[in-house]
Amino acid sequence: MAQNWDDLRVFLAVARGQSLSAAGKRLRIDPATVGRRVARLEQRMGTPLFAKSPLGYELSASGARLLPLAEHAEQAMGAAGELLGTSNTHGNELNGSIRIGAPDGCANFLLPQVCARIVQDHPDLDVQIVALPRVVNLSKREADMAITVSAPTAGRLTVQKLSDYKLHLAAVPQYLQRASALQSKEDLRHHRMIGYVPDMIFDKELDYLGALGVERVPLASNSVSVQFNAIRQGAGLGIVHDFALPSAPELKRVLTDEISLTRSFYLVRHSSDRRLQRLNRFAQALVAGVRSEITRLEAQP
Template sequence: MKNVSWDDLRLFIGVARGGGLSAAAAEAGLSPATVGRRMLALEEAVGRPLFVRRQTGYALTPDGQALYRRAQAMEAAARPVEAWLAAEGSHPVVRISAGSWTANFFAENFSRLWTAQDNFRIAFKTTEARLDLAHREAEIGIRNRIPDSPNLAARRTVEVAFAPFRARNHPPGDGWVAIAPEDASTHSARWVNAQAGIAIMAWANTPRTLYDLVRAGVGKTVLPCFAGDRDPLLERAGPEIVELREHQWIVMHNDDRHRPEVRAVIERIARLVADHAPLFAGERPLGAG
C-alpha cells in the first residue's frame, strides 16, 4: 500500500460526512473534480473501494466505513494540536450540529445566541447526519433522543410536533413530495415513504430542496411545525401526525460542557427554545383563530 497523506484522509472525512464532493470541496477550497480525483487516488492507495457512487451522492462501502472510523479517531487526536496552534490571537469556536430546520430557526434568532461582545464565535454544522460528539466533531448537538455514550451529557428541552404542509394559495391536491428513500434519515422522511398508495410528485435529496418544492406548489410534505408554521407561504394540509412527536435534546461532550463559551451557548439555546415552546409543540399555526 502506498503512503496515505493526512490531507487526503481529511478530504475523505469531508466526503464521507457530507455524502458527496461539493461540501468537502468547498471546505477545502478545491473543485469537486479535484476532490473526486483525490478520492480515486486514495482508493488506489488503500487497494479497496471506499465509496458507492450514485447520482444522489457518495455512500460508504464496508471498507469505507472501517476507514472512516479510524480517520475520525485520527481527526479527534489532531484537533487539540490544531486548536493549540490556532489559539493565539483568535477566538474559540462553538460548533453547533443541527438539522436543517433547527439550524434555520437558530439563524433567524442568531442574536439570541451570540452578541458582538462575546469572546467566541459560532459555527453551524448543518446536516441530517449525526456528527460524532464523542469524537468532538462538534461541541453541541441538537438531537431527538438521549445519547447512549458515557462521554456525552444531554439536556431535554421542548416537544416537537409534525404535520403535513402545502403551499398557501395553490390549488390543493393529493400529491406529495418526499426525500428519496436512500437519503431519508429522519423519522418524518421515512414516515412519508412508508405511506401506502400516495402519489409522489417529486423527490428531493435534501430538506432545503424539499422545502422549495412544497413552496412552489408541487405537492405536500411533512415538516416540523416550528418550520412550517413560521412560513406565511405555507399552510397545514392536515392535523398533527401524533406518532412523529418527539422531544428535543441538547447534547454535549462531558468535558466540553464546562467550557464557559459552550456553557453560555447551551443556556441561550435552552432559553430560546423554551420561549418558543408553543411553536415547537404545534400550537401556533399561522391563520388559526
C-alpha cells in the same frame, strides 16, 4: 510542554479528519507541515501512530491507545485556557469559536435567530452552524455539540432533551384547488407527495410519510429546506415543521384532525466537555433560546 501539546493537537486533527489535508484545514496549516509534525511525534514516541489505507489515515494500535489520553489533554488545556482567561473577560461574556451541528430543518428555521441573539449578547463569540442531512459525528469533533432528533445511546456523550415540536401536512391553496379531493388520510394515495429520499433517511424519527403509509414519493430530497420550498411552489403535499410555517404564510395545514406528529430535539455533547464552563454557558443559552423560539413560532396562527 507547549510543544508536546501542539503535536498532540495535530495528532487529534489527523485522527478525526483521517487525512493530512482535512487536518490542515482544521488547524489552518499546510498538509506537508501536518505530516512532518506527525512524523516528529511518532519518532519521539518510537512507534507509528497511523497506517495509510484506501480510506485515509487510520489509527494504529499505538495511536488508538494514545487517542483517549490526547483527548484528556485537550480537555485539560481547554479548562486551563478558561481559567487563565477569566481575567480578560467581563462577567459571563463568551468568546472564541463554538461549532454546533444540527439537522437542516432546525438549522434553517430555528438556529439563525437563536444564535443571532446569543452573539449579539456576546460580541467576541463566533458561532458556526453546520447544517447536515445526517448525524453529526462528535467523536471526530465535527462540532462542539449537536442537536439531534433521537437521543443517542452509545458513546461517551451527555444528552439533554431540548424540546418537543410539532409537524403537520401542508400545501399551498393553488395545489389543493387543482388536485384530487382531500378529506381523509386514505386520499393521500391520489396526491403528489413531497418528502425525504427514502433510502437517505438517517433517523427513523424522520420517516414521516412511511408512518402515514405513503409508499411513493414522487418529489424527494434529503434536505428539509428543499422539500419546504417545493411545497411552497405548489408541487404537492408534504410534512412541515409548525415552527417553519410562519416563514411561509401561504402554506396551509391540512387534515389536522387526522395527521399531527410530535418529535423532539436533543442537545448532545461530549461527556468530558461538562467541565468547560464556556461550553456550559453557551449550551444553557442555546437550550433556553430554542425552547422559547419553538414556543413563539408554534403559537402563531
